[in-house]
Amino acid sequence: EAGVAQSPRYKIIEKRQSVAFWCNPISGHATLYWYQQILGQGPKLLIQFQNNGVVDDSQLPKDRFSAERLKGVDSTLKIQPAKLEDSAVYLCASSPWDRGSAGANVLTFGAGSRLTVL
């Protein structure tokens, strides 16, 4: 079974520039998540999709961050314009949708996209 694919693995940009990250989840996983992991901290949820609908985007800084999941499969996270404090690893994860099952809440992570904003 193929894992969660993310690209690019590394990106360096100047502040005020834009960047986009791509994620392809495990086949058949209905739920997709974007997490932000700042160095030395745990992952923080940015947005959760169920198929192609947004379940939770309460922690997404909507003035600069946007995300979409067209056709309920792969997803793109965009930052525009980037700030210094956006330097982090952006983790994509997916899980199956099976309410009440512990499997539904088990996250499978991609390798992450490391962003450095100068």
Place this chain on the structure above:
Amino acid sequence: AQTVTQSQPEMSVQEAETVTLSCTYDTSESNYYLFWYKQPPSRQMILVIRQEAYKQQNATENRFSVNFQKAAKSFSLKISDSQLGDTAMYFCAFSLTNAGKSTFGDGTTLTVKP
């Protein structure tokens, strides 16, 4: 809102010894799951072990076991016979039963020394 606290930023253990990582959480809900994830250096995060809150029996996975104290809201991870490959950052995570998403602690960096 749920919170997860890991009070040990760093720990070390000698190879073949046993180590316990601590985690506490705060919630007013009764139906949830708890997880430990492992993030090796420069590698992706993987699930180590999970616990359903309604189960009184502590989960075990080979050398990994948990001590789940629901009333105390405590969820520690014990690693027995530590191996060099256990060197990683370990995250405790909490998830409401029907929410899908997890809330993570800030992690414990574990170093296994030869």
